[in-house]
Each structure stands twice: as C-alpha cells, then as structure tokens.
Amino acid sequence: MNSIHNKAMVDLGVFHRIDINLYPLFIAVYEQKSISKAAQILCISQSAASHALQRLRQHLQDDLFARAGSKMLPTPFAEQIYPVIKNALFAIQHISMQKQSFEPGMVQSLKIAVHDEIEPIIFPKLVQHFQSLDLYIQFFSSKLDRKSMATDLATQQIDFVIDLEQNFGEKIQFQKLLQDQFVVCTQQPEMTEQLYLAAPHIGVSSRRTGVLVEDIYLNRKQLSRQIFLRCQHYSTALQILLLNPQAVLTIPQNLLDHLQVPPSLNIFPVPVDLPLIYLGMYWHKDLKDNSRHQFLRSEISKIFA
DSSP, X not given: OHHHHHHTOOOGGGGGXXXXXXXXXXXXXXXXXXXXXXXXXXXXXXXXXXXXXXXHHHHHTSOOEEEETTEEEEOHHHHHHHHHHHHHHHHHHHHHHTTSOOOGGGOOEEEEEEOTTTHHHHHHHHHHHHHXXXXXXXXXXXXXXXXXXXXXXXXXXXXXXXXXXXXXXXXEEEEEEEEEOEEEEESSSOOOHHXXXXXXXXXXXXXXXXXXXXXXXXXXXXXXXXXXXXXXXXXXXXXXXXXXXXOEEEEEHHHHHXXXXXXXXXXXEOSSOOOOEEXXXXXXXXXTTOHHHHHHHHHHHHHTO
C-alpha cells in the first residue's frame, strides 16, 4: 500500500524548473499544425511562440514537431503526451473557474461559422434575441469550412457551427434548431416524378466537387437526375430558371422563403419521397460544462424553439 502511495506522490521540488505557460502553446501548435496560428490564438507574436517552443523542446528533450511543407507535424513523443497535457490543462482550467460566478453580461462576443445561404435565416433572429436581453455582444459570422471545423471549435476560434445535420465524429455535438423540407421551383406548370427525373436540374453547393445531399437520397432509391449546372448560390439558380423553362431547382423551403422568387416561377412539393432535413448547431464536446457556452447554447435554443 505504501509503495503505491509513494509512486503517486507529486515531487514538488521539480516544479521550479517547469514553465506551465509553455503547455498551452504545445496544445495550440499540435491542433493548428502551425506556429503562426498558435501564436494568433494565444495573442502573442510568432517570434515569442517560436522561442517558447524552443524552450519546451529543450525541457522535454524532444523536437516535438517537424516541419512538413507548411505544416508542423507532431513527433511520436508529442503524439504520446498530447492527451495527457490536454487533460491536465482542462483540470487546471476547471479548478480555476469553478468558484467564479457566471453572469450573462460577461459574454462579449459570439462567433459562428455558417454557410452564407443559411446566414439570413440565423443571424437576424440571433441579433434580435440577444439585444432583447440587453446584452452588448459583438457578433461574428464567418464562412463555414467543414474540413477545419473540429479544430476551430476545439480551439474556440469559433463558438458554434450552424449547418445541416451530419456526423462529424464523437467529439462534435449537435442540436437540432430547425426542421425543413425540400420543394421544387420551376417554370413548368406541373410536376410529377417522371417530369422531375427527366428535367434538367440546377444543383447548388459551395463545394467544388462532391455529391449533393438530394442526390444521396435519390441514389438510395436507385433514382438519378441530370444536373446541367452546378452553382454556388440559390439566388443565382433562381435567375437561371428564368432562362430555361424546363429547368428544375430543388431547394429547402426555409431558404426559399428568404429569397426573392420571380412571379413566373412555380413551387411544388418534391414528387419523390425525400426525407426531412434538419438545421442545427454544433459545438465541441469538451465545452459542454463551460458556463458561458451553456448559456449561449440555451439562448440559441430558445430562439428556434
């Protein structure tokens, strides 16, 4: 029993040689794969970050990161110590904050990454709600980058992502805000399944390549459509519909409600059974007990309840 206890004892004598401020830098470089981005998050100069990393390398007697092109990639030793250091910093953060009382007035900013087609649905309601609470918050809307969203959420460069429901891994939490359904917009006077599948379609996506969500559902039913144009914005697609009487656009109803729809266009239910789609907010699991984050999640949920 005593030998086990002795192994668990903390050697306080070594702590005069440890600079704990170096370890948040290690986490930031590891997650961002960049010294300059880590410096930006920590609000220090790139030169200061480089010097601090060099000190940590000397202390731990390992290179920690190796440059590969524009990225800083972790060494095997850095891979090994990353979860231990991150858990230790979370524990210290929790101890430091648990006695601090949270007040809504302490919230100074709200940073959300969202697709620019969805922004008009979300941000007017968001600003109106928080202003009704007499909170003076600075709002930031940034373009959604799904490839970096997990890292951006983990490092709190953004507070939330608002996007269609999909799986981004166990570390990313999702809560539904809005239920939506696809409708069809076209100059055609009627819309049947046969007409829908035979018509030339406009697809809308900000991605350069990749299958559109409507086609994923159609493929599951062993159905297909012909996309003659793929563009980035639904407003563009509506204008092109005016140039092609046979063309068809499949669009979420909520998005269509926020656009100027020319009177010559008709709106129909989709004649193929497509499932409902859900719009919601994503956040990082590690922030679930953060008082500020809990407050923001609760208020955003109220907006769309």
